[in-house]
Amino acid sequence: MQNFNHHVLTLIDSPEGAHKPGRCTVRSSDSTDVEFLDAYSRAVITVADTVGPAVVSIAVGDPSAGNAGEPTGAGSGVVIAPDGYIVTNHHVVHQAKRLTALFTDGSSAATTLVGADPATDLAVIRAQASSLPYASLGDSAQMRVGQLVIAIGNPLGFQSTVSTGVVSALGRALRSQQGRLIESVIQHTAPLNPGNSGGPLVDSRGRVVGINTAIIAMAQGIGFAIPANTTRWVLSQLLIHGRVRRASLGIGGREKPLDRRLARFLQLDANHAVEVIYSDPVGPAAKAGLHKGDLVIAIADRPVANVDDLHRFLAEWPIGEPLILTIVRGNQRLELEVIPSEAA
Numbered sequence: 001m002q003n004f005n006h007h008v009l010t011l012i013d014s015p016e017g018a019h020k021p022g023r024c025t026v027r028s029s030d031s032t033d034v035e036f037l038d039a040y041s042r043a044v045i046t047v048a049d050t051v052g053p054a055v056v057s058i059a060v061g062d063p064s065a066g067n068a069g070e071p072t073g074a075g076s077g078v079v080i081a082p083d084g085y086i087v088t089n090h091h092v093v094h095q096a097k098r099l100t101a102l103f104t105d106g107s108s109a110a111t112t113l114v115g116a117d118p119a120t121d122l123a124v125i126r127a128q129a130s131s132l133p134y135a136s137l138g139d140s141a142q143m144r145v146g147q148l149v150i151a152i153g154n155p156l157g158f159q160s161t162v163s164t165g166v167v168s169a170l171g172r173a174l175r176s177q178q179g180r181l182i183e184s185v186i187q188h189t190a191p192l193n194p195g196n197s198g199g200p201l202v203d204s205r206g207r208v209v210g211i212n213t214a215i216i217a218m219a220q221g222i223g224f225a226i227p228a229n230t231t232r233w234v235l236s237q238l239l240i241h242g243r244v245r246r247a248s249l250g251i252g253g254r255e256k257p258l259d260r261r262l263a264r265f266l267q268l269d270a271n272h273a274v275e276v277i278y279s280d281p282v283g284p285a286a287k288a289g290l291h292k293g294d295l296v297i298a299i300a301d302r303p304v305a306n307v308d309d310l311h312r313f314l315a316e317w318p319i320g321e322p323l324i325l326t327i328v329r330g331n332q333r334l335e336l337e338v339i340p341s342e343a344a
Contacts, residue, residue, distance in 0.1 A: 052160055060096035061098045075092030075153075076088065084132060087231060102159070110128050117238065118178050120176065120231075135207075138208060138228050140210060145166075150190065150202045151192060154196070169187040181311060210225025248283070248340055255272055266333050271305070272306065273297045273304065273305070274295065274309075278292065284341050288336045299325055300317070300324055314340060322337050325338050
């Protein structure tokens, strides 16, 4: 992005203006910069005018706590349907006994939790209101590094705050509070502060491309947003089922290096596997004959090197659809047919 603090007004000598001190004009290059700045400003203003009314402040409170139960600001959200559906972060609404949505026109509405997905830090709530201004989810797969993005939210309780930046990286991964990997996260430079959580990250056309979720303490210009495509999938699951349905094997595991001699003996290309450290006795894997201490090296012929590989695969695999789990037990390579069940 160009530096707009160096414009210089230059006196131009001319037969008509040579004896008129103070007459000046702008260099053509500076004029181009001004036009660029105007276009940038118009884009941000248009987005703020269009999407801003769809951004809400979410307040939480406990009505059983007396005065202490008065609503307090917790975060932000964005209306994605005129009948009151709002997307926000799971950590904004987690364990809240009362939720209130505060709109930019000064009105407010009680809300109820539709569903939440801690694994992606996303939640959907519904305000008791209708005919609301709303924003549309864009295609986050079309984002490019360097692209202009606008964050809208309520940092530190300052409602309807707009900040701008660029996409600084794509394909980042974050850990949810449950330890599951959130993939394809958007890293950007639009300033975020506590209270921005759950607010939208918007492109220059006013499409929501992400839901702001995290910052790195003591860092400057590093913010993260859950991509819109992930949000769209989670949203559909929450609206249909009230939860996100994911396939599960019923095991706990950890990454473990494979012994080189064993890998050569079994003609394995992998260097790592997932060691089973826990198996639910009535879970799908245990029913298929998987034991504690077994090493999982592939699932449906897809190599497995760590627990994230398993999570990534199972997030896309249909619940109840059989698959082949390839394991190493002792010095044997075995294949087990497992029918994944829905994760608890």
